[in-house]
Amino acid sequence: MYDKILRERELKVTPQRIFILEEIKKMGHASVEDLHERVKDVYSSVSLATIYKNIHLLVGEDILTEVPVHGRKPMYEINIGDHVHITCPHCGSVEDNMDMDTAPFIAEANRQTGRKFDRVAVMLQGACSKCNN
Ligand SMILES: [Zn+2]
Ligand SMILES: [Zn+2]
Known part of the structure; x- marks a missing residue:
């Protein structure tokens, strides 16, 4: 492959x-x-x-x-393709989230800047369930 x-x-x-x-x-x-x-x-x-x-x-x-x-x-x-990353600052774990839609964000960015963005990288940071305990 x-x-x-x-x-x-x-x-x-x-x-x-x-x-x-x-x-x-x-x-x-x-x-x-x-x-x-x-x-x-x-x-x-x-x-x-x-x-x-x-x-x-x-x-x-x-x-x-x-x-x-x-x-x-x-x-x-x-x-x-574009998707959201969920990271934990304590253990450094990185997870993919394919369900959150980043298209509205790109549309808003295009509207506000007059540019035509075709990619976005979103990184959410917060303690994971393991590190929260
Ligand atoms: Zn963690
Ligand atoms: Zn990923």
């Missing part, structure tokens, strides 16, 4: 790139360091810099999306 996506973007299909994408899919959201830990288990010689380079390339091609997390390293996810 990911080899096809890479080929469509005319990117070289490498085992590391496929592995990175499969791991992000499994984890949902992952930092560069998380990914380096996992990739290292299989491809022991891969450096953190190589992971960075690949991630930034995949973000540039819209295959991955960068998810900023307040006060922490950004996370990366497979690009599934």
Whole structure:
């Protein structure tokens, strides 16, 4: 599946790139360091810099999306379109919320600025149920 996506973007299909994408899919959201830990288990010689380079390339091609997390390293996810992220500042957990509609917000932003926005990133921050106890 990911080899096809890479080929469509005319990117070289490498085992590391496929592995990175499969791991992000499994984890949902992952930092560069998380990914380096996992990739290292299989491809022991891969450096953190190589992971960075690949991630930034995949973000540039819209295959991955960068998810900023307040006060922490950004996370990366497979690009599934705009959705709301719910984060916990205590444990750093990141959840997707596909139900909240961001379209009214974009419409309002377009109206107020006269610009035409096509993407929005919403990050909600608050203690998760685990950290609240
Ligand atoms: Zn938490
Ligand atoms: Zn997400």
